[in-house]
Every structure is written in structure tokens, then in C-alpha cells.
Amino acid sequence: xxxxxxQTGREAKEAEVTVRNLSxxxxxxxxxxxxxxxxxxxxxxxxxxxxxxxxGRENHMPESLVDRLLLTEDRILGMxxxxxxxxxxxxxxxxxxxxxxxxxxxxxxxxxxxxGVIGIIYExxxxxxxxxxxxxxxxxxxxILKGGSDAIHSNTAIVSxxxxxxxxxxxxEQAISLITDTSRETAAQFMKLNQYVDVLIPRGGKGLIQxxxxxxxxxxxxxxxxxxxxxxxxxxxxxxxADIVMNAKTQRVGVxxxxxxxxxxxxxxxxxxxxxxKRLLExxxxxxxxxxxxxLIPEAKKATEEDWGTxxxxxxxxxxxxxxxxxxxxxxxxxxxxHSESIITNDYSHAQKFLDEVDAAAVYVNASxxxxxxxxxxxxxxxxxxxxxxxxxGPMGLPALTTTxxxxxxxxxxxx
Amino acid sequence: xxxxxxQTGREAKEAEVTVRNLSxxxxxxxxxxxxxxxxxxxxxxxxxxxxxxxxGRENHMPESLVDRLLLTEDRILGMxxxxxxxxxxxxxxxxxxxxxxxxxxxxxxxxxxxxGVIGIIYExxxxxxxxxxxxxxxxxxxxILKGGSDAIHSNTAIVSxxxxxxxxxxxxEQAISLITDTSRETAAQFMKLNQYVDVLIPRGGKGLIQxxxxxxxxxxxxxxxxxxxxxxxxxxxxxxxADIVMNAKTQRVGVxxxxxxxxxxxxxxxxxxxxxxKRLLExxxxxxxxxxxxxLIPEAKKATEEDWGTxxxxxxxxxxxxxxxxxxxxxxxxxxxxHSESIITNDYSHAQKFLDEVDAAAVYVNASxxxxxxxxxxxxxxxxxxxxxxxxxGPMGLPALTTTxxxxxxxxxxxx
Numbered sequence: 135x136x137x138x139x140x141q142t143g144r145e146a147k148e149a150e151v152t153v154r155n156l157s158x159x160x161x162x163x164x165x166x167x168x169x170x171x172x173x174x175x176x177x178x179x180x181x182x183x184x185x186x187x188x189x190g191r192e193n194h195m196p197e198s199l200v201d202r203l204l205l206t207e208d209r210i211l212g213m214x215x216x217x218x219x220x221x222x223x224x225x226x227x228x229x230x231x232x233x234x235x236x237x238x239x240x241x242x243x244x245x246x247x248x249x250g251v252i253g254i255i256y257e258x259x260x261x262x263x264x265x266x267x268x269x270x271x272x273x274x275x276x277x278i279l280k281g282g283s284d285a286i287h288s289n290t291a292i293v294s295x296x297x298x299x300x301x302x303x304x305x306x307e308q309a310i311s312l313i314t315d316t317s318r319e320t321a322a323q324f325m326k327l328n329q330y331v332d333v334l335i336p337r338g339g340k341g342l343i344q345x346x347x348x349x350x351x352x353x354x355x356x357x358x359x360x361x362x363x364x365x366x367x368x369x370x371x372x373x374x375x376a377d378i379v380m381n382a383k384t385q386r387v388g389v390x391x392x393x394x395x396x397x398x399x400x401x402x403x404x405x406x407x408x409x410x411x412k413r414l415l416e417x418x419x420x421x422x423x424x425x426x427x428x429x430l431i432p433e434a435k436k437a438t439e440e441d442w443g444t445x446x447x448x449x450x451x452x453x454x455x456x457x458x459x460x461x462x463x464x465x466x467x468x469x470x471x472x473h474s475e476s477i478i479t480n481d482y483s484h485a486q487k488f489l490d491e492v493d494a495a496a497v498y499v500n501a502s503x504x505x506x507x508x509x510x511x512x513x514x515x516x517x518x519x520x521x522x523x524x525x526x527x528g529p530m531g532l533p534a535l536t537t538t539x540x541x542x543x544x545x546x547x548x549x550x
Numbered sequence: 551x552x553x554x555x556x557q558t559g560r561e562a563k564e565a566e567v568t569v570r571n572l573s574x575x576x577x578x579x580x581x582x583x584x585x586x587x588x589x590x591x592x593x594x595x596x597x598x599x600x601x602x603x604x605x606g607r608e609n610h611m612p613e614s615l616v617d618r619l620l621l622t623e624d625r626i627l628g629m630x631x632x633x634x635x636x637x638x639x640x641x642x643x644x645x646x647x648x649x650x651x652x653x654x655x656x657x658x659x660x661x662x663x664x665x666g667v668i669g670i671i672y673e674x675x676x677x678x679x680x681x682x683x684x685x686x687x688x689x690x691x692x693x694i695l696k697g698g699s700d701a702i703h704s705n706t707a708i709v710s711x712x713x714x715x716x717x718x719x720x721x722x723e724q725a726i727s728l729i730t731d732t733s734r735e736t737a738a739q740f741m742k743l744n745q746y747v748d749v750l751i752p753r754g755g756k757g758l759i760q761x762x763x764x765x766x767x768x769x770x771x772x773x774x775x776x777x778x779x780x781x782x783x784x785x786x787x788x789x790x791x792a793d794i795v796m797n798a799k800t801q802r803v804g805v806x807x808x809x810x811x812x813x814x815x816x817x818x819x820x821x822x823x824x825x826x827x828k829r830l831l832e833x834x835x836x837x838x839x840x841x842x843x844x845x846l847i848p849e850a851k852k853a854t855e856e857d858w859g860t861x862x863x864x865x866x867x868x869x870x871x872x873x874x875x876x877x878x879x880x881x882x883x884x885x886x887x888x889h890s891e892s893i894i895t896n897d898y899s900h901a902q903k904f905l906d907e908v909d910a911a912a913v914y915v916n917a918s919x920x921x922x923x924x925x926x927x928x929x930x931x932x933x934x935x936x937x938x939x940x941x942x943x944g945p946m947g948l949p950a951l952t953t954t955x956x957x958x959x960x961x962x963x964x965x966x
Contacts (some may be wrong), residue, residue, distance in 0.1 A: 247808025249939050371962070493955075498630060511652075511956070524749055528956045540912040548793055548796075548917075
């Protein structure tokens with residue numbers, strides 16, 4: 135094992151006890167101090183970011199990525215505001231759940247506690263640096279960040295601000311570490327640091343997430359891709375259905391909770407598809423449909439098998455006609471990525487069946503898939519949207535960054 | 551990927567929808583039918599087991615392992631009773647948690663649902679076969695079992711009974727599969743089957759668990775080893791303390807919640823240790839102590855650094871004198887395996903400090919560590935005791951074999 139990583143891990147583990155036991159007040163004080171520090175040292179952050187952007191452009195980074203990398207005064211203000219928002223949220227740590235008395239007099243309950251050391255692997259978005267720190271620190275966790283090499287100067291400057299604020303508040307700077315060696319080899323070794331790191335959260339594209347899942351010996355929380363479907367049932371209010379499809383497809387296309395695939399019951403295809411098709415085409419959405427869709431929307435292209443499994447993140451929608459709610463559910467369970475799925479219907483039993491049988495993190499009746507989001511669900515903040523089944527599923531608020539331990543009050547009980 | 555494993559995984563995944571949607575009534579009917587079938591075909595199971603035991607003895611298997619492998623009429627009766635007990639437990643699937651109305655009218659709640667396909671890797675205990683099936687099936691999961699090669703004939707016979715009962719109840723036999731190729735290579739490949747298997751639970755010794763953690767690309771629930779401590783504080787009721795230590799050390803030594811290490815406050819060492827030492831020696835417990843312990847219990851051997859980190863699972867106890875509750879907590883957090891830890895004290899703030907700061911699945915005041923157990927906690931059944939922090943921590947009852955999904959009732963909401 136790389137000595138530098140070993141040391142980073144050991145120092146993080148050592149800081150764990152201190153950070154775990156900080157009062158909510160102290161944690162909030164630090165979060166606000168970091169916000170102040172980011173604003174105070176914004177010139178320095180912007181300068182570091184300029185260097186990253188310059189390098190990115192020299193290495194022919196696509197403009198969409200440059201835009202994610204770029205920091206401005208406004209974006210730094212946004213980072214600082216984000217930290218102040220996190221300071222305002224309830225601290226989930228310390229809550230005791232379901233304390234019960236056993237027949238032998240033992241009082242047994244579950245206390246919510248920090249996870250310990252959280253590793254975050256992400257790509258070229260420097261705002262994730264302060265955001266991830268804020269969420270992990272608020273929940274009493276130590277965080278080790280491994281950002282992309284493209285953002286190394288920006289991340290170093292941001293982490294330097296965070297550490298200075300920690301120090302000024304009298305809290306160990308080891309509460310956050312940044313792995314500055316951005317080689318792939320170091321990244322791979324980082325994912326094996328299960329002796330020191332309790333959980334690893336990848337934030338980024340499909341490739342990054344797959345690499346982490348296949349390499350890590352640390353437990354991983356997968357935040358994922360969304361091949362989200364809307365199924366328009368035969369009893370749907372077709373005006374509502376069209377409004378929801380338009381919202382879920384076009385309100386913002388590059389996000390994981392956008393709709394990528396539409397299923398329409400055969401009995402409403404003639405009435406629904408030409409009208410919807412017109413609205414989609416007005417918004418420059420490319421339609422890729424099965425044979426029957428092509429007949430009803432002449433502008434539609436032919437969908438291939440690959441289309442049914444694709445998360446476009448673009449102005450493209452695949453469309454398929456189905457014979458029944460059962461066929462819709464079975465298609466969705468086959469092709470979806472376990473993110474968000476919606477049925478538009480006025481049939482009670484179809485609604486319940488869809489909610490019961492569709493296997494996804496969020497299943498909707500008569501609403502847009504775009505609501506799968508920590509803020510929309512009322513969590514106030516979000517570390518990502520889990521598309522896996524262990525520990526957390528769906529939008530992850532602060533409690534997803536905690537675990538529980540059993541606490542037991544006795545008065546001399548021994549086991550017979 | 552091994553074609554046989556690929557097929558096993560695919561078939562399990564295909565069975566998932568059927569098993570997930572079985573009614574509680576149907577699941578209970580199957581569990582009782584399997585219990586009947588095990589009794590009905592017990593001669594055949596005993597004969598298969600005889601062969602395993604004969605092979606084990608020929609391969610010089612230690613008698614303690616032979617005892618774990620051995621089935622008798624009584625043990626088969628126990629397996630059948632276990633399944634009937636599971637049938638009597640509440641089904642956690644379907645419960646909806648915390649449904650709330652958002653300002654926009656969306657009703658959002660979390661519904662408890664099966665995990666999907668659960669893989670269990672275990673060693674030479676054939677009773678795990680029916681037990682694991684019972685717990686997984688009751689929670690609507692499909693299970694793939696990979697037992698040890700030593701028990702292959704017994705496991706094959708038991709799984710054949712389970713499948714026959716499933717078939718007679720009209721439920722897909724794919725609800726359970728047994729991987730009969732017991733090579734190490736196949737085991738390693740099984741741990742990479744993350745396309746089909748949602749979670750992998752190893753049940754067995756430290757070596758098995760480490761291999762699974764380091765090899766698996768499937769999310770793992772670690773069930774673990776227990777280097778459990780009892781700390782006797784200066785204000786402890788010393789009679790209570792001695793009773794608890796005796797119970798936690800000697801009531802059953804080969805279990806993960808047995809006490810392996812004792813910490814004693816320096817102010818009570820003279821009064822406590824000679825008395826306790828006598829009781830331990832009467833029970834033939836070997837004492838390995840630090841220098842001060844050796845002075846107070848002449849029969850004690852010298853503890854090495856290795857002793858502090860060892861789970862003996864035997865009539866051995868390590869003993870150390872500490873200066874304060876802080877030193878005790880810091881020693882425990884350094885050497886423990888995150889299982890069960892207990893403080894014996896009458897000091898309010900020390901009790902709260904210990905509960906707050908000790909990092910383990912179960913932290914006790916004034917009680918034996920032996921209570922860390924699904925039945926003792928009132929869960930009715932247990933799939934294992936998790937010593938990791940993600941998803942489940944401590945004794946895992948039926949809910950640990952489930953996940954949740956968000957269900958959302960709308961009436962046309964779109965995201966502004």
C-alpha cells in the first residue's frame with residue numbers, strides 16, 4: 135500500500151473520535167466559518183480555477199465540461215450559501231429510535247451515530263468539494279476527497295480554505311483530506327483502503343461508478359444513472375399525461391430524473407401520440423419509436439433494441455406502445471436502472487399494481503419523475519440519489535450519512 | 551464468467567418478481583410445507599449427511615467441526631421447528647413508513663420491499679441451509695446458497711426437499727438455488743455476480759469473511775467476529791460486575807458475543823480482581839493480564855500485545871488495569887471489532903460517556919454482552935450480527951433482509 139494513502143487513512147481515522155463527538159453548535163460554527171473563508175479567499179480560489187480551466191482548454195476539454203469546472207464569484211457565493219443552508223438543517227446525530235423495554239428489564243434502543251470516515255470520489259466539479267465536506271461534517275463524519283485531476287488546483291485552494299477555518303475554530307484539520315496525487319493507480323489503491331474508510335461514495339458518470347463498484351473493497355453507495363419511464367395508461371387524463379411527459383422530458387434534460395422512455399397503452403395511442411408528438415417536436419425533442427409510433431408520428435425515427443436501455447440525458451425520447459399495464463411493468467423492470475418510474479392513470483388497481491410491482495427507488499402515480507430529489511422530498515440537502523438497495527435508496531439526505539448503534543441500559547442482567 | 555453461474559444468476563433474477571409478490575399467507579404455507587418435507591424425507595437427509603461425515607473424518611476434520619456438520623433426528627426436528635417459527639413472525643414486507651404530504655400535494659412515503667436476490671456463502675453447517683432459506687423466503691427474496699464442500703451431500707438433500715415443497719405449493723423452485731460446484735474458483739466468480747445478486751452475506755469464520763470482503767463486487771453485509779470488552783468502573787457494584795463477567799465469559803465461550811477482554815479501574819483492582827480471579831480459575835478460565843493483574847492474580851500469565859486484539863472463543867480472558875473511563879474507551883475503540891462492549895458502573899456521566907463514545911454495534915451499561923442476539927433483542931429470528939456500519943448494524947432480524955422504495959401519489963404535479 136502506498137505510504138501516502140496509508141498515512142491519509144490513518145490520520146482520518148484518528149480524527150474520527152474528535153469529529154464524531156463535536157456538538158451540533160460547534161459543527162454549525164465551523165460550517166459558517168468555512169463559508170466566510172471561501173468568500174474571503176475567493177480571489178485565490180478563482181485564480182487556481184483559472185489555471186484548471188486553462189489546462190482543460192489546452193487539453194481540448196469539451197465546453198460542457200469546462201462549464202462544470204468553471205468557478206465564478208456567483209458560484210463561490212453559491213458554495214458558501216450551500217454551507218450556511220446545511221448549518222440550518224437538523225442534526226440527525228444522537229437521535230434514539232424505538233427504545234423498548236424487554237421482559238428482563240433491559241432497555242434497548244438504536245442511537246443514530248456518524249458513519250466514521252467517508253470517501254468521496256468525484257470528477258471535475260469543484261463545488262462538490264465544499265458541498266461534500268458540508269454534508270459529511272454536519273453528520274459528524276471525517277471526509278477524504280479524491281477529485282478529478284482536471285480540478286486539482288481549484289480543489290486544493292478550496293480544501294485549504296476549509297482547513298484554515300477548521301483550525302481557527304479549534305477543530306482538527308484532519309476532518310478533511312484531499313488526495314492530491316491524481317494518478318489512476320492511487321485512485322485504485324484508495325478504493326482498497328477499507329481498514330480506514332467506512333464507506334465510499336462515487337459522484338460522477340457511469341464509467342466512474344462502474345470502476346468503483348468493481349474495484350472497491352470499501353462498502354460503496356452507488357449513486358446512479360436514470361433510465362426513467364412514464365407509462366400512460368388507457369384511463370389516463372391525457373392532458374395531464376402530456377403535461378407530465380413534457381415536464382419530465384424537457385424541463386431539464388441532463389439530469390438523472392429526466393424521462394428517457396415513454397410507454398403508451400394501445401387504446402389511447404391514436405388520441406394521445408399525435409398531440410404529444412407535436413408538443414415534443416416544438417421543443418426539438420427527437421422521437422425514437424416502435425413501428426406503431428412511427429405510424430402515428432411521421433417524424434419519429436425507428437427505435438433500436440439499444441434505445442430501450444439508453445439514458446440519453448438529451449432531447450431524445452424513446453416511445454413504445456404496450457398492450458397492458460402488465461406489459462409496461464415488465465418492460466420497465468427489464469430496462470430500467472432502478473431510479474424513477476411513473477404511471478399516469480385513473481384506474482385504482484393499475485395504480486396500486488404499478489406501485490407494488492415496479493422495482494425502482496421512486497415509483498410515482500400521476501406526477502413527473504423530476505421530483506426525485508432531496509430538496510423536492512423535503513430533506514433540505516442531498517448527497518446523491520442511490521439506485522442500489524443497501525443502506526439507502528433514492529434521494530439521500532443527512533441520515534444516509536449516519537448509521538445506528540444499539541444502546542442498552544441494564545441493571546445487572548446476565549443471560550440465563 | 552462461468553456459464554453455470556451465469557444461468558443460476560439469471561434464473562434467480564427471473565424468479566424475483568414472482569417471489570417478491572407472494573402473499574404472506576402463501577409464504578407461510580411454503581415454510582410449513584418445507585418443514586413437513588424435511589421430516590418426511592429425514593432418512594434420506596441423514597443418509598446424505600452420513601456420507602459427508604464419513605468424508606470429513608477420512609479427511610481428518612477436527613471433531614468440533616464434525617459436530618457442526620453432523621445432523622441427527624433431533625437436529626432435523628430443530629430445522630423444521632425453526633421454519634415454523636419463521637412462519638409465525640410478522641412479515642415486514644409492504645409496511646409504509648413516514649408517508650407525508652408535501653406543500654405541492656405530493657404524498658411521499660417509503661414502502662418496505664424485498665432486497666431481490668440474496669447470496670449466502672457459508673461453511674460446514676447444513677442447518678444454515680434451511681434457516682437461510684426460511685429467512686430470505688419469508689421476506690420475499692430469492693436465495694442462492696453456496697455452502698462448504700464438506701456439507702455438499704447434506705445441502706443437496708435439504709435443498710431438494712425445499713424445492714419439492716415449493717413445487718407442491720405451486721411456487722417456482724428457482725426461489726432457492728444451491729451452487730453444487732464447490733471449487734474455490736467458482737466461489738470467487740460467484741462473488742462477482744453483481745448483475746444478478748443484490749447482496750451477499752457470508753456466514754462463517756474470519757477467513758471466509760475477509761475473502762468475501764476483498765473479492766466481492768456484490769454489496770456485502772459483514773457478519774463478524776467479536777472481541778468484546780467489559781469495563782469495570784471504580785463505582786461499579788463489584789458483585790454485579792463479577793456476575794456479569796462470569797456470565798459473559800463462561801456461559802458459552804465459542805460465540806461472538808462472549809467477553810474476551812476485561813478492563814478494570816485501578817481504584818477497585820485490589821478489591822475486585824482476586825475475588826473474580828478465583829471464580830474464573832474455578833471455571834478453568836486462563837487469565838492473561840498486564841503486570842498489575844499478574845500481581846493480584848498469581849495464576850495469570852503475561853498478556854502480549856497480540857492478546858488485546860484476539861477473539862479467543864475459548865476459556866481465556868485478557869485483563870488490563872486502566873486509570874480512567876477515558877483510557878478504557880480509547881483502549882476499546884482501538885482493539886475492538888465493533889461488536890459488543892459493556893461498562894459496569896454506578897456513575898451517571900461515565901455511563902453516558904461510554905454509550906456515546908464507544909464505537910460498536912451494541913454498547914451496554916450494567917449488563918452482559920451475551921445479550922447481543924436477535925432473539926434476546928426480541929426480533930424472533932436472526933440472519934447474523936452485522937459488525938459493519940452500512941445498511942444494518944448489530945443483530946439482523948427480518949427487516950435487515952428488506953429495502954425500501956419511495957412511493958409517491960400525485961394528481962398531476964409537474965416540477966416548476
